[in-house]
Amino acid sequence: AQKITQTQPGMFVQEKEAVTLDCTYDTSDQSYGLFWYKQPSSGEMIFLIYQGSYDEQNATEGRYSLNFQKARKSANLVISASQLGDSAMYFCAMRETSGGYNKLIFGAGTRLAVHP
Amino acid sequence: DVKVTQSSRYLVKRTGEKVFLECVQDMDHENMFWYRQDPGLGLRLIYFSYDVKMKEKGDIPEGYSVSREKKERFSLILESASTNQTSMYLCASSTIQTNEKLFFGSGTQLSVL
Numbered sequence: 185a186q187k188i189t190q191t192q193p194g195m196f197v198q199e200k201e202a203v204t205l206d207c208t209y210d211t212s213d214q215s216y217g218l219f220w221y222k223q224p225s226s227g228e229m230i231f232l233i234y235q236g237s238y239d240e241q242n243a244t245e246g247r248y249s250l251n252f253q254k255a256r257k258s259a260n261l262v263i264s265a266s267q268l269g270d271s272a273m274y275f276c277a278m279r280e281t282s283g284g285y286n287k288l289i290f291g292a293g294t295r296l297a298v299h300p
Numbered sequence: 301d302v303k304v305t306q307s308s309r310y311l312v313k314r315t316g317e318k319v320f321l322e323c324v325q326d327m328d329h330e331n332m333f334w335y336r337q338d339p340g341l342g343l344r345l346i347y348f349s350y351d352v353k354m355k356e357k358g359d360i361p362e363g364y365s366v367s368r369e370k371k372e373r374f375s376l377i378l379e380s381a382s383t384n385q386t387s388m389y390l391c392a393s394s395t396i397q398t399n400e401k402l403f404f405g406s407g408t409q410l411s412v413l
Contacts, residue, residue: 229402
């Protein structure tokens with residue numbers, strides 16, 4: 185079963201507007217972490233933002249914020265004031281514990297295109 | 301800054317060949333991972349290691365093995381490459397001190413002909 189679901193294969197947004205990328209997750213753990221990564225066309229994976237399951241405030245990093253709704257098991261990424269350089273693949277990931285080890289599992293990704 | 305280095309950016313191999321993908325990290329991280337990335341499937345975990353000489357299977361270990369003889373180096377081995385192993389392979393490392401945030405290498409695009 186999918187543990188990380190990103191329902192939007194592709195999104196587009198006008199430059200300078202805000203955009204929300206959806207992510208829902210499934211876990212029975214009480215302690216977990218949620219991550220967002222950006223992958224530009226060059227291929228490198230860039231860490232954007234992290235939210236711990238016990239964090240009461242939504243995480244923010246510059247123009248990125250994570251809309252964390254624990255009861256709904258959602259961790260949507262909000263990018264404010266989109267820039268052309270934001271065009272990339274975006275992956276949501278969750279840290280889960282299995283067999284005593286922590287590992288990150290990823291969603292299928294959302295391709296974002298920012299239009300001028 | 302953490303640096304994770306993968307030995308090759310592009311690799312072309314023939315079916316049946318034994319393939320080694322090498323990964324080195326320079327930040328003394330305990331944890332190292334190998335993922336493969338395919339369109340529409342995201343990143344899938346192949347193997348990971350939390351210590352020297354230690355390895356654990358991820359979600360898709362079939363057809364792969366790994367080696368971790370030194371803390372900084374984690375190798376992925378395709379014993380007999382097949383065309384369905386054509387993919388982008390990403391190595392990553394992490395430490396518990398940073399909530400296990402992954403630091404990635406630049407990836408190896410492997411084509412098996």
